[in-house]
Amino acid sequence: MDAQNLDWIKVAHVDDLPEGRVKTVTARTTSICLSHFDGQWAAMDNHCPHQRGPLGEGSIEKGTDGKCWIRCPWHGWDFDPLTGAPPGGHEDTGQKVFPLKIENGEIFVGIEAEPEHERTVTDVMAETMVNWGVKRVFGMVGHSNLGLADAIRLQVNKGKLGYVGIRHEGAAAFAASAYGKLTGKPAGCLTIAGPGATNLLTGLWDAKVDRAPVLALTGQVQTQVFGPGAFQDIDLKSAFDAVSRFSQPVLSTSNHAELMSLALKTAIVERDVSNLIFPDDVQTIPSEKDAGSPEGRIGGSKVTPSTEDLNKAIEMINGAKRPAIVLGYGAKDVRDKVIALAEKIGAPVMTTFKGKGLIPDTHPLAAGVLGRSGTPIASWFMNEADLIISLGSSFANHTGIAPYKPIIQVDFERMQLGKFHPVSLPVWGEIGTFCEAVMPQVTKDSDAADQVSELVERWQIWREEKERRLTEERGQGIHSAAIFKVLSELCPEDAIIPVDVGNNTYSFGRYFEPRGQRILMSGYLGSIGFGLPAAIGAWCATQDFEQYHGRKVISISGDGGFGQYAMEFTTAVKYGMNITHILLNNSELGKISKEQRSGEWPVWETNLTNPSFAAFARLCGGQGHRVTDSADLKSAIGEAIAHNGPSLVEIITDADLV
Structure with missing residues (x-):
């Protein structure tokens, strides 16, 4: 090894390691066993050739002839600290040793210049994630996701991804779920095989049932040990099938860019969980394939209600004396259009608990939260209403929308319409489009109640009640x-x-x-x-x-x-x-x-x-x-x-x- 062509990397100070001890240090990405014995210093490859035991966690042992050996802590294999040679009897010829020098008490190890990175299938997939707009990954780096983690690291170093290393994988899934609920964009969750992957499930279920896009990236054992019961080998495809809309293993023969593109398209369009399973040995397979992108893969999201449904809705709204709007979480992105409709017809706006805050309580038409976690204001207006316009609500039993009232329900998912009981007018369409379509033709009836004044009165009653409770x-x-x-x-x-x-x-x-x-x-x-x-x-x-x-x-x-x-x-x-x-x-x-x-x-x-x-x-x-x-x-x-x-x-x- 030509010392002139080496990179000299500082790994420790002489005070860090007492005489007669070994220690694991890292030079760039190379793990090294640093040893101090008989006034000498030496650096050796840290991985024992037997089963890659960590020599830096071993010990310095002296033979009967006074010679020093580094002993592997796992199975007792010995190596000469200066040459890396074994005492004899091993199949392997020994360990690689590295040049070492000490300057001003600082210990430097010489390693070969870092080779140019060889692009891998996980690089292709990480680049595809970036192209689809993924900006964040939450997770834990571990032994069965190291290749994938390195591909993510490279994108982080380029400033194209953000990464947060969490303490428990369940937190990664909850963080990604909240991120998806807030932004409508998927974040990634990175885990190892086995327990790391299964720790995601609760947070992924949270995302699934609340319709938040999430991308789960789970490591897996090597393909050659699938099935027989290897360490941390569980059937991840089956484990994730129920919680994910898309779940596929990443194999050597996969179209890797397309696989990631389909996972992300599913997460975004279906507002659901996608899972990709990465066997350890597949993660570092070289690849020169191009990354995927979303161009030409996703259409518009507007679904316009039928003319017949719009005409019926306009007729019902114009005929109501006490219309009220239930603003649900599903209308979060078009709340301004919903509030504009409420202002046009003078309707109080109560929210579901998940929709709390979509209309400020300071707004003249705000009626607070409806249901178990709500206010008596919302309950009062629900009871008095002669028409409920439900926009983005799933009719959860916690909300308590009165099923016996005339109800217009608008949702862009047809299965949500009248899901738990019949409604007077189920309207298939995007909520913002519905509001825009009816706005020019709806009016407040001249005989309609002055619900704005009633709201002022009801808020005053409730706030006085809250003040009384403070004395309790x-x-x-x-x-x-x-x-x-x-x-x-x-x-x-x-x-x-x-x-x-x-x-x-x-x-x-x-x-x-x-x-x-x-x-x-x-x-x-x-x-x-x-x-x-x-x-x-x-x-x-x-x-x-x-x-x-x-x-x-x-x-x-x-x-x-x-x-x-x-x-x-x-x-x-x-x-x-x-x-x-x-x-x-x-x-x-x-x-x-x-x-x-x-x-x-x-x-x-x-x-x-x-x-x-x-x-x-x-x-x-x-x-x-x-x-x-x-x-x-x-x-x-x-x-x-x-x-x-x-x-x-x-x-x-x-x-x-x-």
């Missing part, structure tokens, strides 16, 4: 109404608010008054633990899309939900994420306790033993506040929101005051 505190924790009153005042109007599940979420739906904030939740799955990982996904969207730049992310959970993925707070610290987490701590699974009592069950095994979460946040490197008195809420929450980085406000709450 009994020294056992802060009332949820007090928390969300302060948050309503302090939360930036353009904030993104991921919420968890449980009593904290019901209280949020009831008491928080949105003024333009975007709210994310685990809707149909209702999965505990969603809040903090979703905040990570939302923060990444603020980095990846101009329309979200600068928006604060404020997540909310109970202590039960936060405990599911608490270590992801260190992920937020690692990447400097500007996230504030509001944690309502009542030391129990309060919603379940409530259900046990209401069902005449004994309250059993819902109590929780917690650390100081505020102290935990500080130990992780973030900001942490603990609040036990409602008088301190404003200062603690205000300081946390103003902090540019991860912050947590732990609020001790009364489980019965929700």
